[in-house]
Amino acid sequence: MLTAHPIAQFRKNPRFYLMYDGFWFVVCAAVLLTFWLTGFTPLIDGPSWWFAPVFPVLLFCLIWAHLLIHNATHGSLPRAINRIAGELLGILVIVRFASWDIVHMRHHKYSDDRVLDPHPNFPSFWKTVFHTIVHVEKQLFQQYYDVWGDTPENHGRERRRAWMSYGTNVVLLATWFWLLGPAFFVLVFIPCNALAGLFVIHFNWSTHNGEAGKTFEELHPVNLTGPWYRLGNKLFCGIYAHKMHHDRPTLFNPATALAAELAQHPADPSHQQAA
Numbered sequence: 001m002l003t004a005h006p007i008a009q010f011r012k013n014p015r016f017y018l019m020y021d022g023f024w025f026v027v028c029a030a031v032l033l034t035f036w037l038t039g040f041t042p043l044i045d046g047p048s049w050w051f052a053p054v055f056p057v058l059l060f061c062l063i064w065a066h067l068l069i070h071n072a073t074h075g076s077l078p079r080a081i082n083r084i085a086g087e088l089l090g091i092l093v094i095v096r097f098a099s100w101d102i103v104h105m106r107h108h109k110y111s112d113d114r115v116l117d118p119h120p121n122f123p124s125f126w127k128t129v130f131h132t133i134v135h136v137e138k139q140l141f142q143q144y145y146d147v148w149g150d151t152p153e154n155h156g157r158e159r160r161r162a163w164m165s166y167g168t169n170v171v172l173l174a175t176w177f178w179l180l181g182p183a184f185f186v187l188v189f190i191p192c193n194a195l196a197g198l199f200v201i202h203f204n205w206s207t208h209n210g211e212a213g214k215t216f217e218e219l220h221p222v223n224l225t226g227p228w229y230r231l232g233n234k235l236f237c238g239i240y241a242h243k244m245h246h247d248r249p250t251l252f253n254p255a256t257a258l259a260a261e262l263a264q265h266p267a268d269p270s271h272q273q274a275a
């Protein structure tokens with residue numbers, strides 16, 4: 001259980017995702033009840049001047065949380081900690097590990113399919129952002145129907161599951177709010193999480209050739225090697241070598257593998273480079 005892959009559980013048990021979010025709902029509700037019964041006062045008062053230097057540090061950590069969750073979905077952290085790390089970091093970035101896993105496995109299966117990719121890219125970055133936020137929940141529904149059948153009963157089940165997920169979001173955010181205090185929550189925690197999410201969407205858009213691709217046909221995984229992306233690879237364990245990631249998804253740092261391959265076969269045209 002503690003090492004199981006959420007998508008494997010999702011495929012085995014039609015009630016998995018409802019129970020999964022239900023579990024986190026109960027955990028958060030229990031924490032909130034404890035806070036209430038003990039008269040817990042938030043850890044951080046404020047606003048304070050030190051929120052400003054903490055902001056970029058937390059943002060960097062939240063981006064790394066997404067990167068480690070991504071690695072955990074591919075099982076490329078040490079086997080014993082993939083699930084635990086994914087779960088804890090999933091709570092920190094609010095979206096939770098199972099949804100990251102289910103959506104991301106679907107992305108690898110259907111990448112750049114405009115209908116079936118859970119977060120297809122558009123030549124316009126902001127259109128991609130809008131579409132990703134609005135349609136990702138729909139893709140979770142679709143994933144469920146693909147596995148368990150597109151029936152009226154399953155539509156009802158998925159609607160109930162979605163209500164549970166929304167409720168879990170509410171109690172999870174309330175828990176962070178009470179723990180951190182209103183000032184830090186509103187001025188630092190929420191904006192950092194929003195920016196980290198935006199960073200992940202930009203990463204997905206740029207590495208599917210969003211900057212150079214002017215039509216849908218030109219959107220596909222690429223290895224980005226421009227100066228900013230080289231810096232990004234150094235800071236974020238090679239994420240911009242994304243074609244390499246799609247070819248060999250279990251590598252922790254695809255940019256290192258790409259550099260090694262380029263050193264061996266410098267003229268190989270399959271190592272597409274872009275700005």
Ligand SMILES: [Zn+2]
Pocket residue numbers: 107111208221242246
């Ligand atoms: Zn991709």
Ligand SMILES: [Zn+2]
Pocket residue numbers: 070074104108245249
């Ligand atoms: Zn991946």
